[in-house]
Amino acid sequence: MDIGGTFTDVVLELPGAGRVTTKLLTTYTHPGEAVLKGIGQVLQQAGLSSGDIGLIIHGTTLATNALIERRGARTALLTTEGHRDALEMAHEDRFEQYDINIDRPRPLVPRHLRLPVHERLDCNGRVLIPLNEDSIESALPVLEEHGVESVAIGYLHAFVNPQHELRTAELLQAARPDLSITLASEVCPEIREFERLSTACANAYVRPLMSRYLERLAGELQQMGFSCPFLMMTSGGGLTTLETATKFPIRLVESGPAGGAILAQQVARYGKMKRLLSFDMGGTTAKLCLIDDYQPLTSRSFEVDRVYRFKKGSGLPVRIPVIEMVEIGAGGGSIAHIDRLKRIQARQVVVEREADVLRQANNLLRQNESERQAELGQLQSELDFYRRLAGTGGAQSGLDIYRVEVIPTDSGRVFQFILTLTQNIRRAAIITGRARVDIEGTMEDRPVTLYWSQVSDGETPEPTFRFKYFQQLERLITLPEGFEANQLTVRLRSGSLRTPVEQSMEWASLFNRTETGISDEVTLESSPDD
Numbered sequence: 001m002d003i004g005g006t007f008t009d010v011v012l013e014l015p016g017a018g019r020v021t022t023k024l025l026t027t028y029t030h031p032g033e034a035v036l037k038g039i040g041q042v043l044q045q046a047g048l049s050s051g052d053i054g055l056i057i058h059g060t061t062l063a064t065n066a067l068i069e070r071r072g073a074r075t076a077l078l079t080t081e082g083h084r085d086a087l088e089m090a091h092e093d094r095f096e097q098y099d100i101n102i103d104r105p106r107p108l109v110p111r112h113l114r115l116p117v118h119e120r121l122d123c124n125g126r127v128l129i130p131l132n133e134d135s136i137e138s139a140l141p142v143l144e145e146h147g148v149e150s151v152a153i154g155y156l157h158a159f160v161n162p163q164h165e166l167r168t169a170e171l172l173q174a175a176r177p178d179l180s181i182t183l184a185s186e187v188c189p190e191i192r193e194f195e196r197l198s199t200a201c202a203n204a205y206v207r208p209l210m211s212r213y214l215e216r217l218a219g220e221l222q223q224m225g226f227s228c229p230f231l232m233m234t235s236g237g238g239l240t241t242l243e244t245a246t247k248f249p250i251r252l253v254e255s256g257p258a259g260g261a262i263l264a265q266q267v268a269r270y271g272k273m274k275r276l277l278s279f280d281m282g283g284t285t286a287k288l289c290l291i292d293d294y295q296p297l298t299s300r301s302f303e304v305d306r307v308y309r310f311k312k313g314s315g316l317p318v319r320i321p322v323i324e325m326v327e328i329g330a331g332g333g334s335i336a337h338i339d340r341l342k343r344i345q346a347r348q349v350v351v352e353r354e355a356d357v358l359r360q361a362n363n364l365l366r367q368n369e370s371e372r373q374a375e376l377g378q379l380q381s382e383l384d385f386y387r388r389l390a391g392t393g394g395a396q397s398g399l400d401i402y403r404v405e406v407i408p409t410d411s412g413r414v415f416q417f418i419l420t421l422t423q424n425i426r427r428a429a430i431i432t433g434r435a436r437v438d439i440e441g442t443m444e445d446r447p448v449t450l451y452w453s454q455v456s457d458g459e460t461p462e463p464t465f466r467f468k469y470f471q472q473l474e475r476l477i478t479l480p481e482g483f484e485a486n487q488l489t490v491r492l493r494s495g496s497l498r499t500p501v502e503q504s505m506e507w508a509s510l511f512n513r514t515e516t517g518i519s520d521e522v523t524l525e526s527s528p529d530d
Contacts, residue, residue, distance in 0.1 A: 001038070002256045003031045003060040006283025010038030012046055020046045031062060032217040036224070050225035059233035059256040062213065063206045063249050067108075067304045067316070070472060072205035073149040073180065076113040078139060078168060079197065080156040084114035086194050087201065095313030103432060103466050105307050105316050108205045112476070113146060115139045117155070117168065125161030136171050143176065145411050146476065152204035154184030154197045162186075180208050187248060188319045195301070195319045202304070202318055203250035210249035218242055236298065236321035237262045251320050253304060257282075261289040261296045261323045269294050289325045297324040307466065399423050399431060401490055401503045402470070406477075406510040413481065419473040419490060421465055433494030435463040435473065441485040441507070448483065455479060465492075 002009045003026055012020040020042045027033040035058075043049065066072045077084070087107040096102050117139070118132035143151070151172060158165045162185035169181050184200035218230055232245040233255040245252055257280060264278030268291045276291040290297050302322040303315030400422050407416040419435060439450045452462045455477040463473045479485060485507040492501040 001035050001056070001058045002259060003035065003058075003062060004256060004282045005061060005065060005285065008034035008038060010035065010042050012042040012048075014046060018046075030216075031060070031213065032220060035217065036220055039224070051227070053226060054228050056221065056226065056228060056230045057233060057239065058217075058230070059259045060252060061254065061256045063210055063252045064254055064304060066206045066209055067202060067253070070108075070474070071209070072108070073208040074113075074147055075109050075150045075152060075201060075205045076115060076139075076143055076146070076148045077109045077152045077154065077197065077201055077204075078115050078117050078136070079154050080120060081116035081118050081135075083156060083193070084111070084116050087114065087197055090194055091313070093313065095311050096308060101432065103307050103464070105305055105314065108201045108316065109152070110476075113142070113148065115142060119155060119164050121155065121157040121161055121164065123157055123160070125157060127161075127163075131164045131167055133167075133171060136168055137175075140172075140175055143179070145409065145414065147409060148179075149208050150180040150182070150204040152182045152184065152197070152200040154193075154200045156193065158183075158185045159189040159191065159196065162189075180204065180211070182207060187250065190319065192319070195317045198317050199250060199319045202253075202316060203248060206249050207246075210252065211246040214242055214246050214249075233259050234321070235302070235323065237296065237323050238321075250318060253302065253318060253320065254322060254325070257287045257289075257325055257327070258323045260287065261291075261325065264289060264291055265294065265296055286328045287325045288328075289323060298322065299324045399433075399492060399494065399497065399501050401492065401501060404488065404490060404503070404505055404510060406488070406507075408511070409476075413479045415477050415479070417475045417477045419463060420470065421467065421473070421492070422470045423468065430466065430468050431494055431496050432466040433464070433492055433497070435465060436491040436493065437463070437477075438489045438491075439477075439479070439485050439507070440487040440489070441483055443480070443483045450479070450483070 001011075006026060008024050008026045008031070010022050010024075014020065022038045022041045022045075024034045024038050043053075077087070079086070087109065088104075088111070090104070094102060116135070118129065118135045120127075120129035122128050142148075153165045153168050153172075155164050155168075162183065165183045165185050169183060172179055172181055182200050182204035184196045187203045188196045188199040190196065214232075221230065230242050231239040232242065232252060234240050234251045235254045235258050236251075237258045240251065260280035261278060264276060264280075267278075268274070268276040273291075274293050278287075278289045278291060278296075280287040280289070299322055300319060302318045302320060303312070304318060306315035308314040401419070402422040403418075403420040405416075405418040405420075407418065408414075409416060417437070419437075421435075423431060437452050437455075439455060441448055441450070456475065463475060465471050465473060487504055488507055488510065489502065489504040
């Protein structure tokens with residue numbers, strides 16, 4: 001079973017070299033839905049039951065997509081005092097020497113959630129400063145305040161002696177049993193502080209999402225009657241158990257494409273071709289891998305979410321065994337077109353996904369149940385989003401503010417600010433710029449306008465964007481005591497725009513985003529053959 005960005009493929013190998021295959025559109029709300037449907041189809045075609053299956057192998061790019069799209073858990077990092085900026089300082093070099101507007105990849109953990117712990121080991125693992133457990137206790141209110149779901153623990157030289165990391169995990173687990181905890185000494189037990197912390201943070205970031213998905217899928221397979229082993233493909237081309245995959249989901253990055261490289265290796269051996277170039281065309285991307293002396297090229301490092309294509313150092317480093325591949329952001333679901341500068345560009349097709357959303361909406365409408373209204377509202381939002389990207393419902397001129405959300409936290413003055421930007425895919429080229437956020441209101445009966453530096457933690461710069469099709473920016477904002485907000489204004493500035501894009505919203509309207517219905521435009525003419 002292979003879940004890609006556009007399609008989900010299920011292949012059933014039969015005794016005697018027979019094979020049954022099926023291809024379905026990936027279901028984004030729960031990717032396992034397409035997997036289970038595909039399994040049912042191939043079993044029906046082969047005339048087999050779940051009890052006849054001896055092994056299930058699963059590859060997926062879900063972890064990769066979560067990192068690129070920043071859809072992971074709210075994550076914190078506990079690290080040695082004085083070293084919390086290692087994630088942002090990186091190697092203190094410039095991967096693009098002549099670009100004066102160089103844009104580094106944004107760390108998965110913001111600075112206000114990188115929490116210092118008073119402790120220190122030397123390079124041989126000897127304790128220089130004992131672990132101060134009070135500094136861990138003082139971090140707990142911060143985790144609660146910001147709704148942290150996952151924590152990475154990475155101390156200096158802990159790969160030699162993990163004693164302090166293990167003790168910290170014990171204290172956190174006792175205080176917050178529901179917390180997902182990742183130890184850098186387990187995920188990446190090797191020298192190089194930046195790479196080790198980056199890998200640990202990436203693992204912590206995707207772990208809750210991947211754990212929920214894999215555990216749910218395993219439970220659904222058991223309900224279908226499967227009792228055979230369930231193994232996951234790793235990024236290095238090997239196989240691992242479900243337990244290991246849920247603990248170290250970062251090892252599943254690019255596990256789907258790795259399966260294609262392993263197939264190319266087998267083809268090379270079968271055809272006695274020592275050197276071979278494999279080309280794996282997916283719906284969203286295309287991957288190339290070099291097979292040399294019957295072996296795919298491998299590496300101990302990998303970069304995700306690169307800001308500059310093919311530029312080493314422009315992404316987030318992950319230290320895991322991986323099959324080395326070149327990935328191009330255009331696949332079978334892409335259409336070539338000529339842009340305004342007469343350049344050949346590729347855009348992703350969203351028509352199929354839009355049709356899939358419409359089919360789901362129709363199925364729900366036929367059921368005519370009141371409890372389905374919330375699901376219909378979600379489908380309407382997704383449909384609007386895809387139409388906005390395709391240029392059939394807004395964003396006709398390019399950059400557009402698709403949605404602004406403000407979500408209250410447990411602290412009455414702290415809010416999660418989410419800004420979603422889109423760009424028409426018919427015109428899309430990479431656009432960079434800055435978002436200015438102003439909040440107007442009153443304080444002590446006087447009109448007051450708060451700027452970004454006044455509502456952020458003082459260390460978080462104004463939101464910047466760099467994207468091609470869409471991007472979601474998330475920040476925490478804090479309103480001062482006594483301030484009553486009335487209106488929020490977002491202004492987007494970019495060198496690519498003649499005039500800024502601006503949108504003002506009533507503050508109260510930002511909290512009423514729940515939709516209880518779906519517009520008539522979703523209703524399709526149905527027939528018995530639908």
